[in-house]
Amino acid sequence: MNCPKCQSDMEKVMFEHVEVDRCSNCKGIWFDMLEHEELKKLKGSEAIDTGDPEVGKEYNQTDRIDCPKCHSRMIRMVDRDQPHIWYESCGVCYGVFFDAGEFTDFKQHTLSDFFKSLKAKERK
Ligand SMILES: [Zn+2]
Ligand SMILES: [Zn+2]
Numbered sequence: 001m002n003c004p005k006c007q008s009d010m011e012k013v014m015f016e017h018v019e020v021d022r023c024s025n026c027k028g029i030w031f032d033m034l035e036h037e038e039l040k041k042l043k044g045s046e047a048i049d050t051g052d053p054e055v056g057k058e059y060n061q062t063d064r065i066d067c068p069k070c071h072s073r074m075i076r077m078v079d080r081d082q083p084h085i086w087y088e089s090c091g092v093c094y095g096v097f098f099d100a101g102e103f104t105d106f107k108q109h110t111l112s113d114f115f116k117s118l119k120a121k122e123r124k
Helices: 035-040 053-060 102-107 113-123
Strands: 010-015 018-023 029-031 075-078 086-089 096-098
Touching: 018 035, 029 035, 035 102, 053 102, 086 102, 096 102
Parallel strands: none
Antiparallel strands: 010 018, 018 029, 029 096, 075 086, 086 096
């Protein structure tokens, strides 16, 4: 899989039982459906976010990207609780892409009701 932002190779990174893909260049991280929520709950998981947040900010300017998995155009999302966090989400396979530093930022907030409702939907 190639990075949707800079087209470099992505490498697999394991944290406990969750596997994500991290770009070898810009260090943006790709999460399959709900993996970012899964990881958010795991203590110490911000260790996977090894990139420089300054680099992440630069890549954050790039918002017209295609999903690296299913090649659909991704949608820019804003975290409801932390509106300064912009990330890209795929409306087809539900994967999300966080630029370097964004996951750490995202994690420093408690689980929002929005994602609780997503999980509830998933169980049906
Ligand atoms: Zn990249
Ligand atoms: Zn997709």
